[in-house]
Amino acid sequence: xxxxxxxxxxxxxxxxxxxxxxDNLSGQWAAPYSAPGSSLDFSLxxxxxxxxxxxxxxxxxxxxxxxxxxxxxxxPAVTLTLTxxxxxxxxxxxxxxxxxMVGTVTDSVGHTYSRTFIKR
Numbered sequence: 752x753x754x755x756x757x758x759x760x761x762x763x764x765x766x767x768x769x770x771x772x773x774d775n776l777s778g779q780w781a782a783p784y785s786a787p788g789s790s791l792d793f794s795l796x797x798x799x800x801x802x803x804x805x806x807x808x809x810x811x812x813x814x815x816x817x818x819x820x821x822x823x824x825x826x827p828a829v830t831l832t833l834t835x836x837x838x839x840x841x842x843x844x845x846x847x848x849x850x851x852m853v854g855t856v857t858d859s860v861g862h863t864y865s866r867t868f869i870k871r
Contacts, residue, residue, distance in 0.1 A: 772847035
């Protein structure tokens with residue numbers, strides 16, 4: 752009987768999802784870049800479905816500065832608008848997988864590319 756209880760406990764633990772989305776997006780986030788000198792880091796606060804925050808960016812051999820982030824999170828779907836200090840906006844649409852936001856970024860002229868943000 753005791754062996755069955757331990758087996759049931761281990762079975763339950765092994766079936767738990769490792770890609771369950773976070774309940775709350777509050778905290779530090781970053782985009783992984785392979786180009787030296789490039790970075791995008793921001794801090795988010797979440798109240799109900801609304802998220803907002805601010806951060807910094809650096810473009811390889813280019814400018815660096817600040818940005819504002821606004822959006823919504825309805826688990827697992829997330830949308831963000833990143834507004835850079837020099838004017839451009841990026842629109843992120845994706846989903847939260849474990850402690851990552853995975854999706855697509857569209858710039859203000861319609862170019863689209865994949866982007867991942869990782870919670871630190």
